[in-house]
Amino acid sequence: MAPKITFDNVTKRYGDLTVLDGLNLEIEEGEVVSIIGPSGSGKTTVLRVLMTLEGIQEGVISLDGEPFTHVRKGDGFVPAKPAHIRKLRTKIGMVFQSFNLFPHMTTLQNCIEAPVQSLGLRKDEAVERARELLGMVGMAEKEDHYPSQLSGGQQQRVAIARALAMRPEILLFDEPTSALDPEMVGEVLSVIRTLAAEHSYTMLLVTHQMGFAREVSDRILFFESGKFVEQGHPDTFFSNPQHSRTKEFLAKVLEAN
Amino acid sequence: MSASVARIAIVSALLAFVAGMVFATFSELRVFLPALLNGAVVTLQVSALSIVVFIVASVLAGIGRTSGFWPLRWLCAIYVEIFRGTSLLVQLFWLFFVLPEFGIVLSPLFAGILAIGLNYGAYGAEIVRGALGSVPKGQIEAGVALNIPKGKRMVRIILPQAVLLMLPGMGNQTIELIKSTALVSAVTLVDITYASVLQNNIHYRTIEIFSITMLLYYILSQLVRFGVAALEAKASRFRALEF
Amino acid sequence: MEWDWEFTWNRVLPAMLEALPVTIQATVFSFVLAVVVGLPLMLLRKSSIRLVSVVVGEFIEFVRGTPLLVQIFFLFFVLPEFGITLPPLLTGILAIGLYNAALCSEVFRAGFDAVPKGQWEAATALNLSPRRTLTAIIIPQSLPPIVPALGNYLIVIFKETPLLSFVAVAEIMHVAKGIGVETYRFTEAITIAGILFLILSLIAAALVGIVERYVIRKVYH
Numbered sequence: 001m002a003p004k005i006t007f008d009n010v011t012k013r014y015g016d017l018t019v020l021d022g023l024n025l026e027i028e029e030g031e032v033v034s035i036i037g038p039s040g041s042g043k044t045t046v047l048r049v050l051m052t053l054e055g056i057q058e059g060v061i062s063l064d065g066e067p068f069t070h071v072r073k074g075d076g077f078v079p080a081k082p083a084h085i086r087k088l089r090t091k092i093g094m095v096f097q098s099f100n101l102f103p104h105m106t107t108l109q110n111c112i113e114a115p116v117q118s119l120g121l122r123k124d125e126a127v128e129r130a131r132e133l134l135g136m137v138g139m140a141e142k143e144d145h146y147p148s149q150l151s152g153g154q155q156q157r158v159a160i161a162r163a164l165a166m167r168p169e170i171l172l173f174d175e176p177t178s179a180l181d182p183e184m185v186g187e188v189l190s191v192i193r194t195l196a197a198e199h200s201y202t203m204l205l206v207t208h209q210m211g212f213a214r215e216v217s218d219r220i221l222f223f224e225s226g227k228f229v230e231q232g233h234p235d236t237f238f239s240n241p242q243h244s245r246t247k248e249f250l251a252k253v254l255e256a257n
Numbered sequence: 258m259s260a261s262v263a264r265i266a267i268v269s270a271l272l273a274f275v276a277g278m279v280f281a282t283f284s285e286l287r288v289f290l291p292a293l294l295n296g297a298v299v300t301l302q303v304s305a306l307s308i309v310v311f312i313v314a315s316v317l318a319g320i321g322r323t324s325g326f327w328p329l330r331w332l333c334a335i336y337v338e339i340f341r342g343t344s345l346l347v348q349l350f351w352l353f354f355v356l357p358e359f360g361i362v363l364s365p366l367f368a369g370i371l372a373i374g375l376n377y378g379a380y381g382a383e384i385v386r387g388a389l390g391s392v393p394k395g396q397i398e399a400g401v402a403l404n405i406p407k408g409k410r411m412v413r414i415i416l417p418q419a420v421l422l423m424l425p426g427m428g429n430q431t432i433e434l435i436k437s438t439a440l441v442s443a444v445t446l447v448d449i450t451y452a453s454v455l456q457n458n459i460h461y462r463t464i465e466i467f468s469i470t471m472l473l474y475y476i477l478s479q480l481v482r483f484g485v486a487a488l489e490a491k492a493s494r495f496r497a498l499e500f
Numbered sequence: 501m502e503w504d505w506e507f508t509w510n511r512v513l514p515a516m517l518e519a520l521p522v523t524i525q526a527t528v529f530s531f532v533l534a535v536v537v538g539l540p541l542m543l544l545r546k547s548s549i550r551l552v553s554v555v556v557g558e559f560i561e562f563v564r565g566t567p568l569l570v571q572i573f574f575l576f577f578v579l580p581e582f583g584i585t586l587p588p589l590l591t592g593i594l595a596i597g598l599y600n601a602a603l604c605s606e607v608f609r610a611g612f613d614a615v616p617k618g619q620w621e622a623a624t625a626l627n628l629s630p631r632r633t634l635t636a637i638i639i640p641q642s643l644p645p646i647v648p649a650l651g652n653y654l655i656v657i658f659k660e661t662p663l664l665s666f667v668a669v670a671e672i673m674h675v676a677k678g679i680g681v682e683t684y685r686f687t688e689a690i691t692i693a694g695i696l697f698l699i700l701s702l703i704a705a706a707l708v709g710i711v712e713r714y715v716i717r718k719v720y721h
Contacts, residue, residue: 053621090627100622104640113636114626166626268562342701346662346673347694354677354686436567443666450570463581467574471566478565 002065004029004170004202005050010059012042012049019045021226023059029169032196032203034213037223038249043206044097046223047172050204051094052085063088063170090118093168097175099155101147101162107134108143111162119166126165133161137191153184160191171195173205185209192216210253214238222246261483265476272468289456289466296452297473303369303438303448304477310374311381311434315427318378319385320411333382340379345437348372353444369441377434381427388423389415421492428485432478439474449473508688512679515689516696519675523700526593526671527658533597534653538604542612543634545605563602569663571595576667592664600657607649611642647715651708655701672696 007025011018019042027033035043048054050061052069060077061069068088070077102110111130115121121129134140137157147155156176163171173192177185189212195201196216207213213220213234220237222230222245230243241247321333340348349372352363363371392415400410442451453470457463544556563571572595579586586594615638623633665674676693680686 051621051625053624086627086629089624092625094621094625096618096622096625098618100616100618102619102622102637102641114628117632117636118627118629163625264558264561268558339698342698343694344659344662344673344697346665347690347697350673350677350686350690351694354680355690358685358687432565436565439567439569440663442569450567450573453570454573457577463577467570467578470570471562471574474567474570475562475565 001029002062003027004031004064005204006060006062006065007046007050008060008062010049010056010061012045012054012056018226020049020056023227025221025228027202027204029202030200031218032205032216033219033221034205034207034217035221035223036207036210036213036249037229041224042226043223044174047094047174047204047206050170051092051172052089055079063091090166091169092172093163093166093170094172094174095156095159095163095176097179099147099152099159099179101155101159103147106144106146107139107150107158110147110158111165114162115165130161130165133164134158136164136194137161138187151184152180153187156180156184156188157191160188160195164195168201170202170204173203173207175206175208177207177209208253210238210250222249224249261479265479268475269472272472286465286469289460289462290469292452292456293449293466293469293473296447296449299446300435300438300448300473300477303366303373303441303446304435306366306370307373307377307434307438308431310370311377311430312427314375314378315381315385316416318382319389322382322386323389336375337379337382340376341383345372345376346440346443348376349440349444365441365444365446368444369438369446373434373437373440377430377437380430384423384426384430385419388419388426391422392418421489424485424489424492428481428488431485432481435477435481436474504685504688507683507685508692511683512676512688512692515675515679516672516692519670519672520696522589522669523658523661523671526589526596526661526664526669527654529593530596530600530657530661531654533593534600534604534657535650537598537601539608539639541601541605542608545609546612560602560605563599568596568599568660569666571599572663572667588664588667588669592661592667592669596657596660596663600653600660604650604653607646607653608642610649611646612638614645615641644715648708648712651711654708655704658700658704659697 003026005025005027007023010020010023010025012020023046025046035046037043045054049056049069056069060067066088067077067080068085069080071080071084102113105113108127108130111134112121112123112126115126115129116123131140131143134143137160139154139157139161142150142154142158147158150158160176176192177188180188189209192203192205193212193216196203205213205217214237215234217234220232220234221228222237222241222243224245230241230246231237232242238250241250318333318336321329322337324330324333349368352372353365353368356363356368396414396418397410400414405414438448439450441448442454445451447455449470453466457466460466541556541560545553545560547553547556572592575591575595576588579591619637619641620633623637628637661671662673664671665677668674672693676689677686679689
């Protein structure tokens with residue numbers, strides 16, 4: 001069976017700066033993968049190009065074996081039209097570092113907006129689904145609150161429910177706890193932990209929370225200078241890193257803790 | 258510079274093309290164009306003189322608004338409120354039609370530049386005031402610490418730094434001012450606008466006449482825009498680093 | 501020169517009050533036109549079709565760079581050449597409205613650009629269509645911060661209405677000047693006109709303030 005997500009020689013540049021350098025990646029269905037690495041290395045860009053928030057200069061990203069960012073033409077590929085991307089993009093959901101909830105809508109409205117508008121759900125169906133998800137993340141009583149009335153941790157949990165409401169197959173988490181005060185990190189990680197353990201989502205996490213990454217992931221990827229320098233199973237990755245750069249990075253991280 | 262020139266060139270070409278295509282009357286331009294250009298001279302005169310009044314009023318009232326001497330502060334505030342709260346045309350008519358009834362007769366030109374200059378001076382005063390307030394407080398403190406007298410502090414330290422901050426706002430007001438000179442046609446000054454209406458009544462080449470009229474003002478406003486940008490570039494020379 | 505109170509009460513004030521509705525009509529309808537046309541104008545300027553955005557952009561620049569009075573004359577004299585004869589007041593409203601639409605489009609643009617990029621990204625992540633993103637997410641967030649600036653245009657437009665006297669619309673300024681020309685007494689008429697403008701400006705400013713506070717309360721909970 002084709003991998004859920006495939007990066008085929010993906011390159012992304014900002015002017016002269018190469019952020020993704022001929023990246024190759026295969027992620028199987030149901031895998032939970034954490035991407036770690038130095039700040040500003042571009043790990044977030046991996047998620048952003050997958051979510052089509054940014055374009056790529058070279059290479060192809062595929063979902064379930066089918067080209068996503070491009071379409072086949074003859075022997076090669078051409079950039080896909082927006083309609084094609086929109087059709088497949090519904091498989092992917094994303095949770096942002098700065099939550100990005102819609103401030104002019106209530107919690108409930110935030111969660112039903114896309115299912116109604118994009119999936120074509122009836123409003124009552126969407127509300128039912130939203131309530132179920134809000135209950136799952138522990139935000140059921142706040143459904144009529146506005147984002148400005150919620151704490152950071154609460155907002156992020158709502159953001160997770162909002163993403164789940166689209167019933168994605170793939171979930172992307174871009175440093176979901178980096179913008180939170182320490183005491184709220186736990187409640188968000190708890191939700192993500194549940195998602196990883198009890199559901200079959202394919203999950204890609206960019207995070208600085210090493211302990212958490214070790215706990216929930218099936219695989220760890222170390223990203224630096226545009227490439228995946230090393231990858232491995234959590235058990236062996238942290239205890240026995242192979243590459244010198246990985247060792248350096250982990251040493252610095254442990255020092256900070 | 259090239260952007261403004263390109264703009265003017267393209268717009269002129271387009272208008273000329275359209276007018277020419279529709280009316281095939283290029284040769285007729287000679288009939289009314291001189292009158293419009295004469296009007297342009299008047300417009301420039303009025304603009305230039307009004308701008309002088311505008312700048313003086315803006316700076317004086319802007320500084321006056323921040324004065325410690327409360328009668329002065331009050332006076333400037335009243336000036337700003339009255340001239341911003343009433344229409345330019347009202348002010349113009351007041352100076353030209355009402356003052357004579359008190360024995361003060363102003364020529365159309367004088368009434369015009371006074372009205373326009375004072376009207377925009379009121380808006381300019383607020384811009385100047387805002388710019389003065391935006392100069393970092395540390396500058397004033399340094400001036401005090403160096404024992405520089407208040408007047409000199411204002412003129413030699415704060416004002417020069419405020420100039421860069423007020424350029425965009427004052428530049429915009431200048432463009433508005435130039436456009437507003439069209440109103441002096443109400444007090445018999447034959448500027449571009451007056452000339453265009455006159456010419457239209459005589460020749461009825463309506464679209465060409467008014468298109469060219471608008472084009473002339475447009476050229477003026479683009480020139481001012483370019484001038485202000487050049488001034489901004491020059492004034493920010495010393496601002497290599499922003500903290 | 502002595503102020504003639506009787507003249508003021510019996511001749512000037514009644515005439516001013518008769519002209520008042522015209523001024524108010526001109527102001528309100530022009531303002532509505534400016535706001536209603538300004539938003540689509542801004543959206544067109546942001547169009548991804550290069551031709552559209554450039555043409556609209558240059559049109560806006562041109563309208564902003566030429567005097568309103570000339571534009572009023574332009575419409576007043578040129579429209580009939582195309583067989584469209586409108587009453588002067590309507591022509592005036594059209595001119596003032598469209599001129600300020602070009603100005604207001606800049607205000608709408610500022611509000612639009614101020615919406616955080618993250619909102620666009622969330623909409624993309626949720627696979628919302630571009631149209632839905634604009635109408636439900638971006639534009640609603642762009643409006644509340646710009647209400648004060650838009651409201652300001654109400655006052656600006658109000659002070660532009662005297663320009664309509666150039667095309668013989670019976671608004672306050674025109675009537676005031678008319679009285680002066682007829683009776684050779686300008687002082688009372690023009691001074692009262694001035695005071696009237698001042699008072700109405702203040703009222704308009706207060707109204708705008710009320711709308712501002714209402715919007716802030718409603719949107720920022």
